[in-house]
Amino acid sequence: MEVLSADILKQVVLLVILNVFISYGFLYLSHALLNLVPALNFLFGSNTASNSIMALSLVATIIVSPVAEELIFRGIFLNRLNLIIPPLFAVLVSSLLFASLHSYGSIISAFIFAICMALLYLKTENILIPIFAHFLNNLLxxxxxxxxxxxLLFTNDVVIGVMSILAAISFVLLFKSIIPELNSIK
Incomplete structure (x- = not known):
């Protein structure tokens, strides 16, 4: 069995690109909410770090997180939940658990991403595929x-407008592809 076929690679790359746009769309929404309700700023801490901590953070984000999160949320939670509840609910519950560990502004996009990773895993029956997609997502x-x-992503109105439009388009495209996949889960 080929681990990463050309078709799966195209799906992974498209999914990652769409997810990045969706993530920025939700980040824009969360920043707008923070501007409307400044009291919510306690959800974000100050983000000063030394170079060595930043380097370790990059390694953790790009390499460790994709491996650990996919093994835990798809490899363990999704598989165990599949044994006790219908597969559709197993996908949704494991995705909700994954999303709950992400920060404000990223929860919804993390939930959508987790559903996509679960569907990739179920479709390919290979945990390496969602690990690779997660790696590409975090790297990008x-x-x-x-x-x-x-x-510029958060200060230039033109960039914000373009990214917001791309986020909306990406959301629609991803949503249109997720629904039939969720309906086909057995």
């Missing part, structure tokens, strides 16, 4: 954050 997100040295 970190590259975007590091490349945005002037904070």
């Amino acid at each position: 997100a970190e590259i975007i954050v590091r490349a945005d040295v002037n904070s």
Whole structure:
């Protein structure tokens, strides 16, 4: 069996790109909410870190998290839940558990991403596929954050507008592909 076919690779790349746009869309919404209700700022801590801590954080985000989270949430939780509840609910519950560990502004996009990872896992029956997709997702997100040295993603109205439109389009495309997959789970 081929571990990563061209078709699965295309699906993974498309899923990751769509998810990144969706993530930024929800981050924009959360920032707008924080501007409307400044008292919610306690949810975000200050983010100062030394270079060595930042390097360790990158390794944890890009390598350790995808492996650990996929093994735990898809490899263990999804499989165990499948034994006691219908598969659709197992996907939703394991995805909700995954999302609950993510920060404010990322919970909804993490839930959508987790559903996609669960569907990839169930479709391929290979935990390496969602690990790879998760790795690509986190790598792309970190590259975007590091490349945005002037904070254009959150300060330039044109960039925010374009990213918001791409987020909405990505959400619709992903939603249209998730629903039939969820309906086909047996």
